[in-house]
Amino acid sequence: MTKEYLGFHYYYQYKAQRQAARSVEQVFSSLEKNLSRARRFSQQPLFYQELGRLCLEMAMAENEFGSAARRDEFLLRAEESLKQQIEANPVDSRAFYNLGKVYLLFNFPLLTYADKGRPCLRRALELKPADEFLNLNIIYIDLAQWELLNSEDREFLARQLSFIEARTPDFRDRLRRRWRENFPSTDLLEERLAFLSSFNSSLRSPTK
Structure with missing residues (x-):
């Protein structure tokens, strides 16, 4: 119970900081640290979901304003978290949707992994x-x-x-x-x- 409480404690710290931030990019390190602490104390699928979403947002920002190498680095981290989320909750439609977006963004604009992304998107619609x-x-x-x-x-x-x-x-x-x-x-x-x-x-x- 104590570990679960600490997990949500750090998760709510993450949520409060994210809501107050003008830019996710500027506070990414701190946001990631709170989510990593939350996951250390609890294996809630929600924590994997948020980390996957956060890394995907960073990848999208790098795709538009940064470097391809940094983009793909964030995508790999998003992929890992989202796969863990799906393993914990295999009927989470948003996890499949976000994982599909991850694969579509890899090596963009070449769409090298579109064949991996499209089944994820389809699964999201099958679930909801x-x-x-x-x-x-x-x-x-x-x-x-x-x-x-x-x-x-x-x-x-x-x-x-x-x-x-x-x-x-x-x-x-x-x-x-x-x-x-x-x-x-x-x-x-x-x-x-x-x-x-x-x-x-x-x-x-x-x-x-």
């Missing part, structure tokens, strides 16, 4: 198929990396898009807004969405 955050971000990623998808990937994407649109009427508009954050035109998006709609129609059509 109605989660709007996961759907918006994972469907966006798949549509942006359309050329890398195989026929099985596209079939899963078509079914998932149909499912979430039935539950969330404004989902396609939100997807378009998400697309415009990185692309000047939605022409490619509309073309790919039309393909998926046609694909779904063919799946629903009775065989002759």
